Amino acid sequence: MTQQNEQQRNRMLSLLREGERRMLVQLAGLLRTTADEINAELEKEELMGTLEQPITVEYLNGVVQHHLFERKHKGDMAVAQQILSDYQNELEALQAAQAQQESEEAENSEAAKAQA
Numbered sequence: 001m002t003q004q005n006e007q008q009r010n011r012m013l014s015l016l017r018e019g020e021r022r023m024l025v026q027l028a029g030l031l032r033t034t035a036d037e038i039n040a041e042l043e044k045e046e047l048m049g050t051l052e053q054p055i056t057v058e059y060l061n062g063v064v065q066h067h068l069f070e071r072k073h074k075g076d077m078a079v080a081q082q083i084l085s086d087y088q089n090e091l092e093a094l095q096a097a098q099a100q101q102e103s104e105e106a107e108n109s110e111a112a113k114a115q116a
Helices: 003-044 059-074 079-115
Strands: none
Touching: 003 079, 059 079
């Protein structure tokens, strides 16, 4: 790849990351605002007492994730199962890598103590 193409690619990736960051900041703000608005409406209509707790950002985040997951598998349970299986495999690989890293760090710490 030429240097100009590499610079263009790096700039494109930089703009993409910045756009993603802005979107996530806006989404976090929207979740907070929406939770506050829902809770205010519930309070105004004296319905807050029917809930175990106020609506939280975490709850709304779960709603968004559930909705996106449904859109991704489009009601096909085989696809949904495959997505969940893929996520589980990724999680297990991540956990194994983290355990390996922690093990290596512990070994390095032991070696440093032995040298001291």
